[in-house]
Amino acid sequence: MLRKLIDESAAKSPWIYHINAGSCNGCDIELVSVLTPRYDAERCGFKLTGSPRHADIVVVSGPITVQTRDRVVRTLSQVPEPKVVVALGSCPRSGNVFKGSYSIDGPLDKYCHVDVSVAGCTPKPEAIIAGLAKAAEILKEKRKEMH
Amino acid sequence: MEVKNPVPFLKDALKQLFEKPVTESFPAGDPPKAAPEYRGRIVYHPDLCINCGTCLRVCAPQAMTRTMEPVEGGDRVTFTFDMTSCTFCRLCSDFCSRKAIELTDDYMIVGTKHEDFLVSGTFIKMKPVKKPAPDAAAAKPAPAKPAAEGTPAASPAPEKK
Structure with missing residues (x-):
């Protein structure tokens, strides 16, 4: 019963951790604007955490550069299961205009399973909210599967 | 100093009590319309395409394949x-x-699989029909004709000088 209570309350507050894997800052700004009063994703329970160990949803922006590759892998391994990885913008999925560069070692699905992608360069905050809502749904299912 | 208003910001507080909230109601209601000229989801019309390949040449991230x-x-x-x-x-x-490629104002490009993000279209481009053999024989004197015309056309130009 306690487990059920924890699951139900945890489903209502999926915490986000944001990794910048060499992003141009466009997607990062839009993600921050999602948490500001105008779009206010915190009313849906999304909260930006400072530590990957507290996170349920990991939002990755940017093509994976050679410099950030090891750090992304290390950070993702610190996120407790169940976790949902969201690719923000076109870059983590494909590399976008940076693809083929000597300093890019993407895409992200080379290193982990990407659950939700939000395409756009950059995506609108509403699209990010929709992506996060989808990620929260997937997280709920994953948590159900665990027990 | 004389205090004019005993309760500070009372007017603002009362005003904002009855105002519409600043926060957009998006996850509850419909998503708002994008700004004019917004560049969103790609729509491809294969029936209009002539396979010139200009889009492939101008695309910086090489997003399309043929x-x-x-x-x-x-x-x-x-x-x-x-x-x-x-x-x-x-x-x-x-x-x-x-105008075979269109970027609509639909910005909700969210998906879980790679196939959710692919826009594809197919058409058949016919080769030009080959002319029958008698035309080929008739075409032979044709290249000589512009050369013959070329000399009189070139001569008036110096006259103008």
Whole structure:
């Protein structure tokens, strides 16, 4: 019963951790604007955490550069299961205009399973909210599967 | 100093009590409409395309791929646009002389699989019909004709000087 209570309350507050894997800052700004009063994703329970160990949803922006590759892998391994990885913008999925560069070692699905992608360069905050809502749904299912 | 208002910000507090909230009601209601000229989801009209390939040349992230397989009398051309690779710069649409590529104002491009982001279209481009043999014989004197015309056309130019 306690487990059920924890699951139900945890489903209502999926915490986000944001990794910048060499992003141009466009997607990062839009993600921050999602948490500001105008779009206010915190009313849906999304909260930006400072530590990957507290996170349920990991939002990755940017093509994976050679410099950030090891750090992304290390950070993702610190996120407790169940976790949902969201690719923000076109870059983590494909590399976008940076693809083929000597300093890019993407895409992200080379290193982990990407659950939700939000395409756009950059995506609108509403699209990010929709992506996060989808990620929260997937997280709920994953948590159900665990027990 | 004289205090004019005993309760500070009372007017603002009362005003904001009855105001519409600043926060957008999006996850509850419909998503708001994008700004005019917004560049969102790609729509491809294969029936308008003439396979000139200009979009492939102007695309910086090489978001589209073209596959051509020969069929009888022409080629079956397939264009696939990968929206996870797109910068949404709309150069392909701007350079398209037949308006076959369109970037709509739909910005909700959210998906879980890679196939959710692919926009594809196929059409068959017919090869030009070959003219019958008598025309080929008639075409032989044709190249000589412009050369003959070329000399009189060139001569008036010095006269003008």
